[in-house]
Amino acid sequence: MFGKTDGGTTFVRNYNMFGPATQKSPNGELIYEPLVRIDYSDGGKVKPWLAESMEFDEAGTTLTMKLRGDVTFSDGKPMTADDVVFSLGIPLGDPTFNTGGTTYDSVAKKDASTVTVHWPSPAFSELGQLASPQLPVVPKHIWDGKNLKRWTNPDPVGTGPFTLTRFAPQQVTLGARTDYWGGRFALKTFKIIPTSGDSVKAQLLRDDVEWALVAWNGAEQEYVAKNPKHHLYQKYATGGAYSLFFNAARAPFDNVHLRRALAMTLPREDIVTTLQRPGTEAGPTGLVDEIYADLILPEYRGKVQKIDVEGARRELALSGFEVRGGKLVKDGKSHSPRLSFNQDFGWDPYANIMVRSWEKHLGIKVKSAGAPGANLFDQQQTGDFDLTIYATGGAGVAGIFSFLSGRAYRPLGEKAAANIGRWKDDATDAAIGRLLGTQDPAVTTSAGHELQKIVAEQVPYSPIYNSYWFMAINARNWSGWPTPENFSYVPFPGLGPDTTLTLLKLKQAGK
Template identity: 35%
Template sequence: MRKRLGRAAPCAIAVGLALSLAACSAGTANQASATTGTINVEAPNSAPTFTNNFNPFSQSDTGPGLNIIYEPLVASNRAKGGVLIPWLAKSWTWSDGGRTAVLTLRPGVKFSDGNPLTADDVVYSLDLLLKNPKLGGATYSFVKAAGSDAVAVTWKSAAYQQLGDLKTVNIVERKLWANRNPLTYVDKTPVGTGPFTLKAFSPQAVTMAARTDYWGGKPAMANLKYVAATSANVQTQLQSNSIDFCTCDIDAKNYVAADPKNHHFIMAWDGSVVSVMLNNAKAPFNDVNVRRAFADAVDNEAIAKLASSKLPIVEPPASPTGLSTKTYQGWIDPKYLAPRKQDVAAAKASLQAGGYTIQGSRLTKDGRALPVTFVAPSDTPFIMTIAQLVVQQIKQTLGIDVKLSGGANTGDEIAKGKYDLAANWLSSGEGVYTALNQFNGSLAVPIGTEASNNSVRFRNTAFDNILAQMAGTEDQNKLKQLGMQAQAIFADQVPTIPLFSSGAAGVANTTHWTGWPPAAEPDYLADTGSGTELITTLMHLTPAKG
């Protein structure tokens, strides 16, 4: 990976996702076709071997397919700017000034053991995060049943833009989990509400069987097989047609060229933006003058072209707001739609304004040299290549030597703020508030403490105040206006250097299965890393004729 509904009629999934009439027709064909065959996919973030543990709360390695065994109450359509859509909950209403959401459960939902989904199951699942902060915590503060078919979720303040937090909470069957420790239990026989159940496990392959009683309809395939394909062998397996679909880091250009009729490129523009992270809590990048200088010194258009060299398309240079232009074009202030252009003169002027000079290829202030290190994972060639070009550009434009540091524990270094520069996928396709809120100062923790968000440790009171107002409104026009105010601060303060809009680069083979979303203007994303999106994709596939 380049790096993340109703049941009243056969077209229910299409209706729930607000898809086009054509997509709904594909769904209808799916329901009518006989369940047949097996589809082979590469497991998301595939390891050399799989772990036989399907605990949806596990903090360690788990088997693939958890995200299609278990489901959330709500989901989002990242192909449509992250609009929130119903899933196990068919609808919701707000009360108490936006502090409480009452979610009505979809009728007819069953767990794979045949038991119906109840409000008690949902309350139990949501409560687990409140009672066990080590599971990741919860933004809501209280949850209770609101009758037999609804639950009420309460936040401490208006939370219209935080309902989407429920997308990450897997709903489990209470009677099965009541006596289990969610932190340590090893689950080899998972029971969920999703369209597939575990059929067979081996360290190299995991096979899922399609359910005939899934609330969203019957999948067209009898089995879904996850293959433990690594970066070293996935290209070979794809070219031999032994994998039908993956979102993985491969040479997609050559894959498509080898068989244009059956090999297709699918870019899941998921709102992510590949960015240079700047440690805002550590000198020299705690100074906005340095952040501006490095941003102006980088040629993100050249970097985007290099990063897209193995793709049939060129990923577009990013907006200086940090928002993906492919996902949020209608939400970005028009004056920030164009990318920041390399401006060496402006970069040098910013350093001068901050009192910095370059001495012996080192950034210096008040006679003190400030060495700069770029942390990049040595086992992620894609990111390492970008880091190398950024380092080269900074040397050419500003004359500053940046030390490139790689290793296996770079993720830990970044989370704990032990870096100057780093590169990663930032932003989000979960809505403009969520995309901006990842830079909320309230999420910034001291250097040395692991950050789950805002790992650049950006703090700006005006920015945070705007985010608080965004969270408390459901007025879309006001949300857009506030979002543009936040964008202006982001572009001016430069907490990161946005490079280019990205996503999950996928390839699909139509030799065995057809009905994949179109590459241009898809109604939903095809992404193995997102359960609800993968389910939607699978429910629209049909066996290839002949």
């Protein structure tokens, strides 16, 4: 039983992974699969999954993928190059369906088991987009001809290890396939229930839930110590961070000095304590030392960002804005900023800490504007926010900094799959171009260093705390879970292939 703490109080039956609707069924990535996976145990490298092999041409613009020959959909039909071409072509046909932020411009069938993907410019470091759960391989024989803006795909058929056996708003039951290409499972069913971070702790202790993503300050005493053999609490670095994003496409957040002032008065230590994530304050680059220590510039490596009130006030003065009655005023215009955040995550206290700090140190009154996760995601994609909290992460350094790519820029009102902050900067795009355009380590390292400086100094977004998957596991019934000291996949129910690998290795306890 998996307790899903970030999906609201009820589930919606919508397995259309490409559709523009923000509310989707939980853990659809156990039914549908991507072509590749990101290996967080190996520096965020992209590795084959449904693709058996992949190779770029010398220019880095055309990728040739050889597909596995043993993959079938859950209705028994084989997966072919036609299915892959159809699936990867969906975002090309209508940008509304490009929720995964793809940048390739064409896909073609070479033969029955080989597909080529073409980018308009070198894309050596953009393979991570093919790992997105928003870009799965779907069966052409079922999806072709459907109105993907309306169809909810209530009875999904995929290549993944599970099928839908029962759907209810309060519980989804998936059944393990016996013909899955990746192997056989000891477990027969996987159940998902909606819950909250507070409720799931009691459910874990009562043996009602066996797996949950939850940050639990004091878990060693309150959970692990009560049953050291079976109660596991683990932390895995994602490589990225949760960050404060500024909407750079609208005033006043197009002003670098104002962005710096707000970033310098973020009370990161208080925030991570409130979120029960002590010691996870982010450095100024948004790269996590545990994964990218060798790539982070020495001046940023291991750096903890403290509040700098005097520095922030100097930056505010340089911005040209005055603060009157809590509003930012300049050139006869006033601004009352809003901070948008995810209510489903219980982030109200976290947001309030930020709001109080800005008022205390800078006199700026920022309105706290929480929203359900699905609504917030829509606001972020369309640019309907001033300040918001968003996760920066991906496959390697290029995946993380892709959030700043000009190629992903969309005008306000249009949906942006990445670059929600609407950042437009020639130096940024040049560095990203060098990062993507070669496999030469010297060039990619240099470009990565330049992007670190841009994030730290120009502050298109400001990292708040390092992103980790905090996993609470009740191993009373199932053994074989990986550990942070020895893992090649992350036991996070949301990473698709990693979730599959975790479940494949589980055995009934005592057997």
